[in-house]
Amino acid sequence: MTTIPFAQRTYSRSKGQQDTFGDFTCLHCGRLVQSHELLSGVRNRNHCPHCLSSRHLDLYAAGDRLAACKGRMQPVALTLKHDGNKYRRNSGELMLVHICDECGKLSINRIAADDDNERILRVFAASQRLDPDTQAALTHAGITPLEAWQKELVQRRLWGGR
Amino acid sequence: MSTTKTISAQLRGVITQKNNGAFTVSTPTGSRNCPLTARLRRESGGELAVGDEVSVDAAGQIDALLPRRNWISRRSAAPMPGAHTHEQLIAANLDQVVPVFAAANPRLAWHLLDRYLVSAESAEIPALVVITKFDLAAGRPEADEIEQVAAEYRALGYPVLLTSTLDGSGLEAFRAALHGKRSLLVGKSGVGKTSLLNALEPGLGLRVQATNAVTGKGRHTTTAATLLPLTAGGAVIDTPGIREFGLWDVDGADLAWFFPEMRPHLDRCRFGLDCRHAEEPGCAVRKAVTDGLISPYRYQSYLKLRYDP
Numbered sequence: 001m002t003t004i005p006f007a008q009r010t011y012s013r014s015k016g017q018q019d020t021f022g023d024f025t026c027l028h029c030g031r032l033v034q035s036h037e038l039l040s041g042v043r044n045r046n047h048c049p050h051c052l053s054s055r056h057l058d059l060y061a062a063g064d065r066l067a068a069c070k071g072r073m074q075p076v077a078l079t080l081k082h083d084g085n086k087y088r089r090n091s092g093e094l095m096l097v098h099i100c101d102e103c104g105k106l107s108i109n110r111i112a113a114d115d116d117n118e119r120i121l122r123v124f125a126a127s128q129r130l131d132p133d134t135q136a137a138l139t140h141a142g143i144t145p146l147e148a149w150q151k152e153l154v155q156r157r158l159w160g161g162r
Numbered sequence: 163m164s165t166t167k168t169i170s171a172q173l174r175g176v177i178t179q180k181n182n183g184a185f186t187v188s189t190p191t192g193s194r195n196c197p198l199t200a201r202l203r204r205e206s207g208g209e210l211a212v213g214d215e216v217s218v219d220a221a222g223q224i225d226a227l228l229p230r231r232n233w234i235s236r237r238s239a240a241p242m243p244g245a246h247t248h249e250q251l252i253a254a255n256l257d258q259v260v261p262v263f264a265a266a267n268p269r270l271a272w273h274l275l276d277r278y279l280v281s282a283e284s285a286e287i288p289a290l291v292v293i294t295k296f297d298l299a300a301g302r303p304e305a306d307e308i309e310q311v312a313a314e315y316r317a318l319g320y321p322v323l324l325t326s327t328l329d330g331s332g333l334e335a336f337r338a339a340l341h342g343k344r345s346l347l348v349g350k351s352g353v354g355k356t357s358l359l360n361a362l363e364p365g366l367g368l369r370v371q372a373t374n375a376v377t378g379k380g381r382h383t384t385t386a387a388t389l390l391p392l393t394a395g396g397a398v399i400d401t402p403g404i405r406e407f408g409l410w411d412v413d414g415a416d417l418a419w420f421f422p423e424m425r426p427h428l429d430r431c432r433f434g435l436d437c438r439h440a441e442e443p444g445c446a447v448r449k450a451v452t453d454g455l456i457s458p459y460r461y462q463s464y465l466k467l468r469y470d471p
Protein backbone atom coordinates (compact mmCIF):
# COMPACT_ATOMS: atom_id res chain seq x y z
CA MET A 1 0.00 0.00 0.00
CA THR A 2 1.11 3.55 -0.64
CA THR A 3 2.04 5.87 2.15
CA ILE A 4 0.26 9.18 2.29
CA PRO A 5 2.61 12.16 2.44
CA PHE A 6 -0.07 14.52 3.65
CA ALA A 7 -0.30 15.75 7.21
CA GLN A 8 -3.28 14.61 9.18
CA ARG A 9 -5.29 17.71 9.97
CA THR A 10 -7.26 18.63 13.03
CA TYR A 11 -10.58 19.12 11.52
CA SER A 12 -14.24 18.53 11.98
CA ARG A 13 -16.47 17.56 9.17
CA SER A 14 -18.67 20.47 8.20
CA LYS A 15 -22.43 20.55 8.33
CA GLY A 16 -24.21 18.57 5.65
CA GLN A 17 -21.73 15.73 5.95
CA GLN A 18 -22.95 14.24 9.18
CA ASP A 19 -22.64 10.62 10.13
CA THR A 20 -26.16 9.66 9.20
CA PHE A 21 -27.03 9.88 5.58
CA GLY A 22 -30.70 9.07 6.03
CA ASP A 23 -32.21 5.96 4.51
CA PHE A 24 -30.37 4.74 1.47
CA THR A 25 -30.38 1.89 -1.01
CA CYS A 26 -27.53 -0.57 -0.65
CA LEU A 27 -25.25 -0.31 -3.68
CA HIS A 28 -24.45 -3.99 -3.47
CA CYS A 29 -27.73 -5.81 -2.84
CA GLY A 30 -30.11 -3.04 -3.86
CA ARG A 31 -32.20 -3.20 -0.70
CA LEU A 32 -33.38 -0.23 1.31
CA VAL A 33 -31.31 0.44 4.40
CA GLN A 34 -32.89 2.48 7.15
CA SER A 35 -30.49 4.54 9.11
CA HIS A 36 -32.50 5.08 12.26
CA GLU A 37 -30.60 4.36 15.42
CA LEU A 38 -33.65 2.65 16.97
CA LEU A 39 -33.47 -0.05 14.31
CA SER A 40 -29.73 -0.55 14.15
CA GLY A 41 -28.86 0.09 17.77
CA VAL A 42 -25.66 1.79 16.59
CA ARG A 43 -24.86 5.45 16.07
CA ASN A 44 -23.11 5.10 12.75
CA ARG A 45 -24.43 2.35 10.59
CA ASN A 46 -21.49 1.38 8.45
CA HIS A 47 -22.74 -1.69 6.62
CA CYS A 48 -25.89 -3.04 5.06
CA PRO A 49 -27.89 -5.21 7.51
CA HIS A 50 -28.97 -7.51 4.66
CA CYS A 51 -25.77 -8.32 2.77
CA LEU A 52 -23.36 -6.92 5.42
CA SER A 53 -21.36 -5.11 2.72
CA SER A 54 -20.02 -1.70 3.32
CA ARG A 55 -18.00 0.89 1.45
CA HIS A 56 -14.49 2.15 1.89
CA LEU A 57 -15.26 5.75 2.87
CA ASP A 58 -13.10 6.43 5.90
CA LEU A 59 -9.38 7.03 5.90
CA TYR A 60 -7.95 7.88 9.32
CA ALA A 61 -10.92 7.57 11.64
CA ALA A 62 -14.45 6.19 11.60
CA GLY A 63 -16.76 8.70 9.99
CA ASP A 64 -14.10 11.01 8.56
CA ARG A 65 -15.23 10.20 4.99
CA LEU A 66 -11.78 11.09 3.71
CA ALA A 67 -11.16 7.95 1.65
CA ALA A 68 -11.27 8.35 -2.10
CA CYS A 69 -11.32 4.60 -2.69
CA LYS A 70 -15.07 4.07 -2.19
CA GLY A 71 -14.58 0.38 -3.01
CA ARG A 72 -16.89 -2.37 -1.77
CA MET A 73 -15.94 -3.73 1.61
CA GLN A 74 -16.93 -7.34 2.11
CA PRO A 75 -17.24 -9.08 5.45
CA VAL A 76 -14.55 -11.75 5.65
CA ALA A 77 -14.33 -12.83 9.27
CA LEU A 78 -15.50 -12.33 12.83
CA THR A 79 -13.33 -11.26 15.71
CA LEU A 80 -13.69 -10.13 19.30
CA LYS A 81 -13.02 -6.61 20.43
CA HIS A 82 -11.03 -7.20 23.56
CA ASP A 83 -10.48 -3.71 24.87
CA GLY A 84 -9.18 -0.41 23.54
CA ASN A 85 -7.84 -1.52 20.22
CA LYS A 86 -6.81 -5.09 20.86
CA TYR A 87 -8.68 -7.92 19.24
CA ARG A 88 -8.21 -11.23 21.03
CA ARG A 89 -10.07 -14.43 21.67
CA ASN A 90 -12.69 -15.33 24.28
CA SER A 91 -13.86 -12.02 25.70
CA GLY A 92 -15.19 -8.83 24.21
CA GLU A 93 -17.78 -7.68 21.71
CA LEU A 94 -18.35 -9.71 18.54
CA MET A 95 -17.16 -7.69 15.54
CA LEU A 96 -17.29 -8.02 11.76
CA VAL A 97 -14.03 -7.72 9.83
CA HIS A 98 -14.39 -6.08 6.42
CA ILE A 99 -11.84 -5.98 3.64
CA CYS A 100 -11.92 -3.61 0.67
CA ASP A 101 -12.24 -5.25 -2.76
CA GLU A 102 -10.35 -2.40 -4.37
CA CYS A 103 -7.42 -1.66 -2.10
CA GLY A 104 -7.39 -4.33 0.60
CA LYS A 105 -8.00 -2.01 3.54
CA LEU A 106 -9.24 -3.83 6.63
CA SER A 107 -11.73 -2.46 9.08
CA ILE A 108 -13.43 -3.80 12.18
CA ASN A 109 -17.06 -2.93 12.72
CA ARG A 110 -19.72 -3.29 15.32
CA ILE A 111 -22.63 -5.57 14.56
CA ALA A 112 -25.97 -3.79 14.45
CA ALA A 113 -29.12 -5.07 16.14
CA ASP A 114 -30.86 -5.70 12.83
CA ASP A 115 -27.97 -7.31 10.97
CA ASP A 116 -28.89 -10.65 9.36
CA ASN A 117 -27.60 -13.22 11.87
CA GLU A 118 -27.75 -16.13 9.42
CA ARG A 119 -25.62 -14.14 7.07
CA ILE A 120 -23.13 -13.43 9.86
CA LEU A 121 -22.93 -17.17 10.52
CA ARG A 122 -22.21 -17.74 6.84
CA VAL A 123 -19.37 -15.22 7.00
CA PHE A 124 -18.07 -17.14 10.00
CA ALA A 125 -18.26 -20.45 8.12
CA ALA A 126 -16.54 -19.03 5.05
CA SER A 127 -13.83 -17.46 7.20
CA GLN A 128 -12.59 -20.92 8.14
CA ARG A 129 -11.19 -21.28 4.61
CA LEU A 130 -9.69 -17.83 4.01
CA ASP A 131 -7.43 -17.35 1.03
CA PRO A 132 -3.77 -16.92 1.99
CA ASP A 133 -3.66 -13.22 1.06
CA THR A 134 -6.55 -12.31 3.32
CA GLN A 135 -5.13 -14.55 6.03
CA ALA A 136 -1.80 -12.76 5.79
CA ALA A 137 -3.44 -9.34 5.81
CA LEU A 138 -5.34 -10.19 8.99
CA THR A 139 -2.21 -11.50 10.69
CA HIS A 140 -0.29 -8.42 9.61
CA ALA A 141 -2.98 -6.21 11.12
CA GLY A 142 -2.94 -8.20 14.34
CA ILE A 143 -6.53 -9.36 13.91
CA THR A 144 -7.35 -12.85 15.14
CA PRO A 145 -10.34 -14.28 13.29
CA LEU A 146 -12.64 -16.50 15.30
CA GLU A 147 -12.08 -20.19 14.60
CA ALA A 148 -14.38 -23.15 14.13
CA TRP A 149 -14.17 -24.23 17.77
CA GLN A 150 -15.61 -20.85 18.79
CA LYS A 151 -18.88 -21.45 16.94
CA GLU A 152 -20.87 -21.81 20.12
CA LEU A 153 -19.55 -18.49 21.36
CA VAL A 154 -20.58 -16.84 18.10
CA GLN A 155 -24.09 -18.25 18.34
CA ARG A 156 -24.39 -17.19 21.93
CA ARG A 157 -23.34 -13.66 21.05
CA LEU A 158 -25.74 -13.48 18.15
CA TRP A 159 -28.84 -15.01 19.67
CA GLY A 160 -28.39 -15.35 23.37
CA GLY A 161 -27.73 -12.10 25.22
CA ARG A 162 -24.24 -10.76 25.30
CA MET B 163 -24.84 63.24 -28.52
CA SER B 164 -21.43 64.76 -28.10
CA THR B 165 -19.80 61.85 -26.31
CA THR B 166 -16.24 62.86 -27.09
CA LYS B 167 -16.74 66.27 -25.61
CA THR B 168 -18.13 65.02 -22.31
CA ILE B 169 -15.30 62.47 -21.94
CA SER B 170 -12.69 65.19 -22.15
CA ALA B 171 -14.38 66.95 -19.24
CA GLN B 172 -14.40 63.73 -17.25
CA LEU B 173 -12.23 62.75 -14.38
CA ARG B 174 -10.97 59.21 -13.96
CA GLY B 175 -10.81 57.54 -10.58
CA VAL B 176 -10.84 54.33 -8.59
CA ILE B 177 -13.58 53.37 -6.14
CA THR B 178 -12.03 53.02 -2.70
CA GLN B 179 -15.18 52.52 -0.67
CA LYS B 180 -18.87 51.93 -1.05
CA ASN B 181 -21.25 53.72 1.31
CA ASN B 182 -25.04 53.60 1.09
CA GLY B 183 -25.42 53.89 -2.64
CA ALA B 184 -22.60 56.40 -3.09
CA PHE B 185 -18.92 55.68 -3.62
CA THR B 186 -15.68 57.17 -2.44
CA VAL B 187 -13.62 57.74 -5.57
CA SER B 188 -9.94 58.46 -5.51
CA THR B 189 -9.04 60.82 -8.35
CA PRO B 190 -5.89 62.71 -9.30
CA THR B 191 -7.45 65.76 -7.66
CA GLY B 192 -8.30 64.04 -4.41
CA SER B 193 -10.89 61.76 -2.90
CA ARG B 194 -14.58 62.57 -3.23
CA ASN B 195 -17.92 61.01 -2.49
CA CYS B 196 -19.85 60.41 -5.71
CA PRO B 197 -23.33 59.08 -6.43
CA LEU B 198 -24.09 57.31 -9.72
CA THR B 199 -25.85 59.11 -12.54
CA ALA B 200 -29.44 57.95 -12.93
CA ARG B 201 -28.54 56.33 -16.25
CA LEU B 202 -25.63 54.34 -14.79
CA ARG B 203 -27.71 53.30 -11.80
CA ARG B 204 -30.29 51.92 -14.21
CA GLU B 205 -27.77 50.20 -16.44
CA SER B 206 -25.44 48.75 -13.85
CA GLY B 207 -28.05 47.94 -11.24
CA GLY B 208 -25.76 49.76 -8.83
CA GLU B 209 -23.31 46.90 -9.00
CA LEU B 210 -20.00 48.68 -8.68
CA ALA B 211 -17.24 47.52 -6.40
CA VAL B 212 -14.13 48.70 -4.68
CA GLY B 213 -11.31 48.68 -7.22
CA ASP B 214 -13.57 49.62 -10.11
CA GLU B 215 -12.25 52.31 -12.41
CA VAL B 216 -14.85 54.94 -13.17
CA SER B 217 -15.25 58.33 -14.72
CA VAL B 218 -16.80 61.21 -12.85
CA ASP B 219 -18.72 63.94 -14.68
CA ALA B 220 -18.64 67.68 -14.07
CA ALA B 221 -21.52 67.34 -11.58
CA GLY B 222 -19.43 64.97 -9.48
CA GLN B 223 -21.43 61.89 -10.42
CA ILE B 224 -20.02 58.59 -11.58
CA ASP B 225 -21.19 58.34 -15.17
CA ALA B 226 -19.27 55.36 -16.52
CA LEU B 227 -17.67 52.14 -15.41
CA LEU B 228 -14.49 51.22 -17.23
CA PRO B 229 -14.00 47.60 -18.27
CA ARG B 230 -12.87 45.31 -15.42
CA ARG B 231 -9.81 43.18 -15.87
CA ASN B 232 -11.11 40.70 -13.27
CA TRP B 233 -13.22 40.56 -10.13
CA ILE B 234 -14.08 38.43 -7.13
CA SER B 235 -17.61 37.79 -6.03
CA ARG B 236 -19.39 35.39 -3.77
CA ARG B 237 -22.87 33.97 -3.51
CA SER B 238 -24.90 36.19 -1.21
CA ALA B 239 -25.97 34.48 1.97
CA ALA B 240 -29.59 33.40 1.55
CA PRO B 241 -31.76 35.37 3.99
CA MET B 242 -33.64 32.13 4.67
CA PRO B 243 -33.24 28.55 3.45
CA GLY B 244 -34.36 28.18 -0.13
CA ALA B 245 -34.45 31.91 -0.75
CA HIS B 246 -32.88 33.40 -3.85
CA THR B 247 -29.18 34.12 -3.79
CA HIS B 248 -27.40 36.54 -6.04
CA GLU B 249 -23.93 37.59 -7.00
CA GLN B 250 -22.25 39.74 -4.41
CA LEU B 251 -19.35 41.62 -5.89
CA ILE B 252 -16.44 42.00 -3.47
CA ALA B 253 -13.77 43.83 -5.44
CA ALA B 254 -12.48 44.35 -8.97
CA ASN B 255 -9.18 44.79 -10.84
CA LEU B 256 -6.96 42.77 -8.53
CA ASP B 257 -3.41 41.47 -8.70
CA GLN B 258 -3.87 38.96 -5.92
CA VAL B 259 -6.37 37.52 -3.51
CA VAL B 260 -5.13 37.06 0.05
CA PRO B 261 -7.16 34.59 2.13
CA VAL B 262 -6.34 35.29 5.77
CA PHE B 263 -6.67 32.66 8.49
CA ALA B 264 -5.69 32.78 12.14
CA ALA B 265 -3.59 30.01 13.66
CA ALA B 266 -6.07 30.22 16.55
CA ASN B 267 -8.87 32.53 17.76
CA PRO B 268 -10.83 31.91 15.66
CA ARG B 269 -9.91 28.28 15.01
CA LEU B 270 -8.21 27.51 11.72
CA ALA B 271 -10.59 25.90 9.21
CA TRP B 272 -8.57 24.58 6.29
CA HIS B 273 -11.56 23.54 4.21
CA LEU B 274 -12.62 27.19 3.95
CA LEU B 275 -9.25 28.00 2.43
CA ASP B 276 -10.08 25.78 -0.54
CA ARG B 277 -13.21 27.83 -1.21
CA TYR B 278 -11.15 31.00 -1.50
CA LEU B 279 -8.53 29.32 -3.64
CA VAL B 280 -11.12 27.92 -6.05
CA SER B 281 -12.71 31.34 -6.28
CA ALA B 282 -9.32 32.92 -7.08
CA GLU B 283 -8.55 30.19 -9.64
CA SER B 284 -11.86 30.68 -11.40
CA ALA B 285 -11.25 34.44 -11.55
CA GLU B 286 -7.70 33.71 -12.75
CA ILE B 287 -6.18 35.79 -9.97
CA PRO B 288 -3.09 34.57 -8.08
CA ALA B 289 -3.57 33.81 -4.39
CA LEU B 290 -1.34 34.42 -1.39
CA VAL B 291 -2.29 32.62 1.82
CA VAL B 292 -1.60 34.34 5.13
CA ILE B 293 -1.82 32.61 8.50
CA THR B 294 -1.91 35.20 11.28
CA LYS B 295 -1.47 34.94 15.05
CA PHE B 296 1.22 32.31 14.64
CA ASP B 297 2.46 33.36 18.08
CA LEU B 298 -0.62 31.62 19.53
CA ALA B 299 0.44 28.29 18.00
CA ALA B 300 4.19 28.50 18.49
CA GLY B 301 5.58 25.62 20.54
CA ARG B 302 2.27 23.73 20.41
CA PRO B 303 1.35 20.70 18.28
CA GLU B 304 -0.81 22.97 16.09
CA ALA B 305 2.34 24.71 14.89
CA ASP B 306 3.66 21.48 13.33
CA GLU B 307 0.38 20.83 11.63
CA ILE B 308 0.23 24.35 10.26
CA GLU B 309 3.82 24.16 8.99
CA GLN B 310 3.13 20.84 7.29
CA VAL B 311 -0.13 21.87 5.70
CA ALA B 312 1.43 25.17 4.63
CA ALA B 313 4.14 23.15 2.87
CA GLU B 314 1.44 21.15 1.07
CA TYR B 315 -0.19 24.31 -0.25
CA ARG B 316 3.18 25.75 -1.27
CA ALA B 317 3.79 22.57 -3.25
CA LEU B 318 0.57 23.34 -5.14
CA GLY B 319 1.94 26.74 -6.08
CA TYR B 320 0.27 28.90 -3.43
CA PRO B 321 2.68 30.94 -1.33
CA VAL B 322 1.82 30.70 2.38
CA LEU B 323 3.09 33.18 4.97
CA LEU B 324 3.05 32.53 8.69
CA THR B 325 2.79 35.86 10.48
CA SER B 326 2.33 37.46 13.84
CA THR B 327 1.70 41.13 14.48
CA LEU B 328 2.60 40.45 18.09
CA ASP B 329 6.21 39.38 17.51
CA GLY B 330 6.56 40.73 13.98
CA SER B 331 7.36 37.40 12.37
CA GLY B 332 6.52 37.07 8.70
CA LEU B 333 5.70 40.75 8.33
CA GLU B 334 8.68 41.59 6.12
CA ALA B 335 7.74 38.74 3.77
CA PHE B 336 4.16 40.01 3.81
CA ARG B 337 5.28 43.53 2.96
CA ALA B 338 7.39 42.21 0.10
CA ALA B 339 4.52 40.09 -1.23
CA LEU B 340 2.19 43.10 -1.34
CA HIS B 341 4.70 45.47 -2.88
CA GLY B 342 3.44 47.19 -6.02
CA LYS B 343 0.33 45.02 -6.23
CA ARG B 344 -3.33 45.50 -5.53
CA SER B 345 -4.28 42.83 -2.99
CA LEU B 346 -7.67 41.80 -1.62
CA LEU B 347 -7.71 40.56 1.98
CA VAL B 348 -10.55 38.15 2.75
CA GLY B 349 -11.36 36.01 5.75
CA LYS B 350 -13.51 35.54 8.80
CA SER B 351 -14.06 38.27 11.31
CA GLY B 352 -11.31 38.47 13.91
CA VAL B 353 -8.59 36.65 11.98
CA GLY B 354 -6.54 39.84 12.04
CA LYS B 355 -6.84 41.31 8.54
CA THR B 356 -6.92 44.89 9.73
CA SER B 357 -4.20 44.27 12.32
CA LEU B 358 -1.90 43.14 9.50
CA LEU B 359 -2.43 46.43 7.69
CA ASN B 360 -1.87 48.47 10.83
CA ALA B 361 1.38 46.61 11.39
CA LEU B 362 2.43 47.31 7.82
CA GLU B 363 1.46 50.97 7.78
CA PRO B 364 1.39 52.24 11.36
CA GLY B 365 -0.01 55.54 10.11
CA LEU B 366 -3.29 53.92 9.11
CA GLY B 367 -4.52 53.44 12.67
CA LEU B 368 -7.48 51.35 11.56
CA ARG B 369 -9.92 50.04 14.13
CA VAL B 370 -9.37 46.48 15.40
CA GLN B 371 -11.13 44.63 18.20
CA ALA B 372 -10.38 41.60 20.36
CA THR B 373 -12.19 38.39 19.51
CA ASN B 374 -14.71 36.87 21.91
CA ALA B 375 -12.73 35.36 24.79
CA VAL B 376 -14.95 32.27 24.93
CA THR B 377 -15.80 31.48 21.31
CA GLY B 378 -12.74 33.05 19.67
CA LYS B 379 -15.08 34.66 17.16
CA GLY B 380 -14.55 38.14 15.75
CA ARG B 381 -16.83 41.09 16.34
CA HIS B 382 -17.22 42.35 12.77
CA THR B 383 -15.12 45.42 13.37
CA THR B 384 -14.43 46.41 9.77
CA THR B 385 -17.77 47.30 8.20
CA ALA B 386 -16.97 48.33 4.62
CA ALA B 387 -14.50 47.15 2.02
CA THR B 388 -11.84 49.84 1.70
CA LEU B 389 -8.96 50.29 -0.70
CA LEU B 390 -5.89 51.63 1.09
CA PRO B 391 -2.83 52.80 -0.84
CA LEU B 392 0.52 51.58 0.50
CA THR B 393 3.31 54.12 0.84
CA ALA B 394 5.79 51.71 -0.72
CA GLY B 395 3.51 51.28 -3.76
CA GLY B 396 0.48 49.16 -4.39
CA ALA B 397 -2.75 49.01 -2.44
CA VAL B 398 -4.65 46.69 -0.15
CA ILE B 399 -8.36 46.19 0.10
CA ASP B 400 -9.43 45.43 3.66
CA THR B 401 -12.84 43.79 3.90
CA PRO B 402 -15.39 43.05 6.61
CA GLY B 403 -15.18 39.51 8.01
CA ILE B 404 -17.14 36.99 5.98
CA ARG B 405 -19.12 34.23 7.67
CA GLU B 406 -19.73 32.15 4.60
CA PHE B 407 -18.07 32.27 1.24
CA GLY B 408 -20.36 30.63 -1.30
CA LEU B 409 -18.95 30.15 -4.78
CA TRP B 410 -20.62 32.19 -7.46
CA ASP B 411 -20.77 31.13 -11.08
CA VAL B 412 -18.39 28.18 -10.76
CA ASP B 413 -19.74 25.41 -12.96
CA GLY B 414 -19.58 21.98 -11.31
CA ALA B 415 -18.12 20.55 -14.49
CA ASP B 416 -15.20 22.97 -14.27
CA LEU B 417 -14.62 22.67 -10.55
CA ALA B 418 -11.84 20.07 -10.68
CA TRP B 419 -9.92 22.33 -13.06
CA PHE B 420 -9.70 24.89 -10.25
CA PHE B 421 -7.75 22.39 -8.15
CA PRO B 422 -4.40 22.67 -9.95
CA GLU B 423 -3.18 19.29 -8.71
CA MET B 424 -6.18 17.59 -10.34
CA ARG B 425 -5.57 19.05 -13.80
CA PRO B 426 -2.99 16.48 -14.98
CA HIS B 427 -5.46 13.67 -14.25
CA LEU B 428 -8.64 15.07 -15.76
CA ASP B 429 -8.25 13.59 -19.21
CA ARG B 430 -7.51 10.12 -17.88
CA CYS B 431 -10.86 9.26 -16.31
CA ARG B 432 -12.66 6.35 -17.94
CA PHE B 433 -15.75 8.52 -18.45
CA GLY B 434 -13.66 11.40 -19.73
CA LEU B 435 -15.15 14.83 -19.28
CA ASP B 436 -18.39 13.34 -17.95
CA CYS B 437 -16.62 12.06 -14.85
CA ARG B 438 -17.63 13.89 -11.70
CA HIS B 439 -14.73 12.24 -9.86
CA ALA B 440 -17.14 11.08 -7.18
CA GLU B 441 -18.24 7.45 -7.55
CA GLU B 442 -17.30 6.70 -11.13
CA PRO B 443 -15.23 3.60 -11.79
CA GLY B 444 -11.92 4.25 -13.49
CA CYS B 445 -11.71 7.79 -12.13
CA ALA B 446 -8.13 9.04 -12.43
CA VAL B 447 -8.63 11.73 -9.80
CA ARG B 448 -9.76 9.24 -7.17
CA LYS B 449 -6.87 7.00 -8.13
CA ALA B 450 -4.44 9.89 -7.67
CA VAL B 451 -5.88 10.44 -4.20
CA THR B 452 -5.55 6.79 -3.18
CA ASP B 453 -2.03 6.76 -4.68
CA GLY B 454 -1.10 9.64 -2.38
CA LEU B 455 -0.62 12.20 -5.17
CA ILE B 456 -3.56 14.39 -4.16
CA SER B 457 -4.38 15.33 -0.59
CA PRO B 458 -7.49 13.53 0.70
CA TYR B 459 -8.50 16.81 2.33
CA ARG B 460 -8.32 18.70 -0.93
CA TYR B 461 -10.29 15.94 -2.61
CA GLN B 462 -12.91 16.13 0.09
CA SER B 463 -13.08 19.90 -0.41
CA TYR B 464 -13.69 19.21 -4.07
CA LEU B 465 -16.60 16.87 -3.31
CA LYS B 466 -18.02 19.27 -0.77
CA LEU B 467 -17.90 22.18 -3.22
CA ARG B 468 -19.38 20.04 -5.95
CA TYR B 469 -22.50 19.38 -3.91
CA ASP B 470 -22.56 22.55 -1.87
CA PRO B 471 -20.89 25.34 -3.85
Ligand SMILES: Nc1nc2c(ncn2[C@@H]2O[C@H](COP(=O)(O)OP(=O)(O)OP(=O)(O)O)[C@@H](O)[C@H]2O)c(=O)[nH]1
Pocket residue numbers: 294295296297298325326327328329349350351352353354355356357358369370371372373380381382383384385401402403404
Ligand atom coordinates in the same frame (compact mmCIF):
# COMPACT_ATOMS: atom_id res chain seq x y z
N1 LIG C 1 -2.06 37.01 19.43
C1 LIG C 1 -2.27 37.71 18.31
N2 LIG C 1 -3.39 38.45 18.19
C2 LIG C 1 -3.60 39.14 17.05
C3 LIG C 1 -2.66 39.09 15.98
N3 LIG C 1 -3.16 39.83 14.95
C4 LIG C 1 -4.34 40.31 15.38
N4 LIG C 1 -4.61 39.91 16.64
C5 LIG C 1 -5.80 40.26 17.43
O1 LIG C 1 -6.96 39.72 16.82
C6 LIG C 1 -8.08 40.59 17.07
C7 LIG C 1 -8.87 40.82 15.82
O2 LIG C 1 -8.09 41.53 14.89
P1 LIG C 1 -8.70 42.41 13.70
O3 LIG C 1 -7.54 42.95 12.94
O4 LIG C 1 -9.71 43.36 14.19
O5 LIG C 1 -9.43 41.27 12.83
P2 LIG C 1 -10.18 41.44 11.43
O6 LIG C 1 -9.86 40.23 10.63
O7 LIG C 1 -9.87 42.74 10.80
O8 LIG C 1 -11.71 41.36 11.88
P3 LIG C 1 -13.01 42.03 11.16
O9 LIG C 1 -12.71 43.45 10.87
O10 LIG C 1 -14.11 41.85 12.15
O11 LIG C 1 -13.25 41.22 9.91
C8 LIG C 1 -7.49 41.85 17.69
O12 LIG C 1 -7.71 41.81 19.08
C9 LIG C 1 -6.02 41.75 17.41
O13 LIG C 1 -5.26 42.37 18.41
C10 LIG C 1 -1.48 38.32 16.16
O14 LIG C 1 -0.61 38.20 15.29
N5 LIG C 1 -1.33 37.65 17.34
Ligand SMILES: [Mg+2]
Pocket residue numbers: 355356357369370383384400401402403
Ligand atom coordinates in the same frame (compact mmCIF):
# COMPACT_ATOMS: atom_id res chain seq x y z
MG1 LIG D 1 -11.02 44.31 10.25
Ligand SMILES: [Zn+2]
Pocket residue numbers: 026027028029030031048049050051052053
Ligand atom coordinates in the same frame (compact mmCIF):
# COMPACT_ATOMS: atom_id res chain seq x y z
ZN1 LIG E 1 -26.74 -4.73 0.97
Ligand SMILES: [Zn+2]
Pocket residue numbers: 056069070071100101102103104105
Ligand atom coordinates in the same frame (compact mmCIF):
# COMPACT_ATOMS: atom_id res chain seq x y z
ZN1 LIG F 1 -10.48 0.64 -0.59
Ligand SMILES: [Zn+2]
Pocket residue numbers: 431432437438439440442444445446447448
Ligand atom coordinates in the same frame (compact mmCIF):
# COMPACT_ATOMS: atom_id res chain seq x y z
ZN1 LIG G 1 -12.77 11.22 -12.62
